[in-house]
Amino acid sequence: NGVLAMSTPRAVSIAVCATYGVENLDVDITNQSVTINYVAETTATGKLTAAGEAAVERATRLLAEGEAVEAAVTAQALSPRGHVRMAAPMSFGVAHVAPLLPVFMAKFPDVTLELALSDETVDIVGGGFDLALRIGTLDDSSLIARRLCGVRILLVGAPGYFERAGRPKHPRDLAGHRGLTYAYARSGAAWRFHHARHGDYSVGVPSVLRANNAEALTPALLAGAGLALQPEFLVWRELRRGALEVALPGWQPQEIAVHVVMPPGRSRPARVQALIDHLARKLAQAPWASGE
Numbered sequence: 001n002g003v004l005a006m007s008t009p010r011a012v013s014i015a016v017c018a019t020y021g022v023e024n025l026d027v028d029i030t031n032q033s034v035t036i037n038y039v040a041e042t043t044a045t046g047k048l049t050a051a052g053e054a055a056v057e058r059a060t061r062l063l064a065e066g067e068a069v070e071a072a073v074t075a076q077a078l079s080p081r082g083h084v085r086m087a088a089p090m091s092f093g094v095a096h097v098a099p100l101l102p103v104f105m106a107k108f109p110d111v112t113l114e115l116a117l118s119d120e121t122v123d124i125v126g127g128g129f130d131l132a133l134r135i136g137t138l139d140d141s142s143l144i145a146r147r148l149c150g151v152r153i154l155l156v157g158a159p160g161y162f163e164r165a166g167r168p169k170h171p172r173d174l175a176g177h178r179g180l181t182y183a184y185a186r187s188g189a190a191w192r193f194h195h196a197r198h199g200d201y202s203v204g205v206p207s208v209l210r211a212n213n214a215e216a217l218t219p220a221l222l223a224g225a226g227l228a229l230q231p232e233f234l235v236w237r238e239l240r241r242g243a244l245e246v247a248l249p250g251w252q253p254q255e256i257a258v259h260v261v262m263p264p265g266r267s268r269p270a271r272v273q274a275l276i277d278h279l280a281r282k283l284a285q286a287p288w289a290s291g292e
Contacts (some may be wrong), residue, residue, distance in 0.1 A: 017135055064129065070222040080271035081110035087124070091215035092258075096233055097133065097279070103277045109242040111271045119184055130272045133279075135231065136186055136256045142264040144274065150281045150290030152232045153253040155191075156244045160224035171251055178226035179205035183212040191229055193251035193291050201251070214218035229253055236288040253292060258283060 088097050093115060098223065101113060116122065124132050143168070168174055171193045181189075190202045192196055205227070209220050217228050220233070222243055238244040259278055264269065268276075283289060 037283075067082050068251070078147045080108050080269070080274045081109060081268060082271045083112045084131075084271050084275055085114045085116070085127075085129045086275070087116045087118065087122045087127070087129050089133065090117045090137055090213055091234060092133065092135060092231075095215075096283070100279060100282045104275060106276075108252065108274060111274070113275075124261060129263075130269075131260050131262050131276060134259050134261055137254075138259055138261070144262045144264055145259045146262075146280070148258045148260055148280050149286065150255050150257050151288070152228050152255055152290055154232055154235065154239075155193075155227060155247045155251075155253065156230055156235055157227040157247055158222055158224040158243065159245055161226065162245065162247070164224065168247055171248065174203050174227070177205060179207045180217040180220050180226040181205070181207040181210045181230040182214045182217065182229070183210055185229070190270070191253070193248065193253055195231045195251050230290040231256065232290075268280065276278070 008220060025229075058258055094117065098115065101115070105111070105113065116127075121134070122129065133148075135151065165177060168177060171191070174191060180193075187202075189207070192200065192202045193206050194200050208226050209217065211217055214228075214230060215234055217230070218238075220226060221228055221230075221235075222238065227247060232239075237242055239246065260279065262272075262276075
């Protein structure tokens, strides 16, 4: 008998399938080595036929190629490579995502990144994105989602504003205040609050400035032009240094969360999973992040 010993079951499958032009081959992988016999059907000595010798030669060559493919797959798993397209909200992406990328790029030099920033909800599948970061309550969809961290929404204003306009004691007082509003707020024109003892309360606040980017409200906030409901990741520094203050501390707007969403029904390449894990680890450690 002519015997071809192949040490790697996956490489065996690749080589033999290619040799015989079949799409699949059942290989017993319970042993560390696999043998394939090529027996001459027309000789009394049991030697390989010319066709058998040709098959062995080709299988040997394809075995090497199969082992190279397996090595490449293993290397990809151990050292991710390739291109990743990611979408994120504008202000959050600039302030909190972009600063995290250099460390990732240094760790995975064979991965290239593309970051698309917009406060509008992008079509992940139609846009060809591998993942997107979304902030807020997610709509029901077929997208795969993973929660990264919580984000508190705070009612904030400058000390100078409170000196001139007074400090509200109940949400109903906000009807007489000046609002700086975010155009894409899920709650629409109403500001909604919850109190542990008094329950829920919604109030309409006159808007003197409306913007489709929440960070664009910051200059007006700091100038004392009005009050705004802002995610803590946008105002935590100003709160620490006293440039802004929280109003109605007992009344809490609904907390939101940062999620990563991915296309449905698709296995994630190692490069995509590596980026998701990196963002999840770093964002959970942010000073403004809520673990709830």
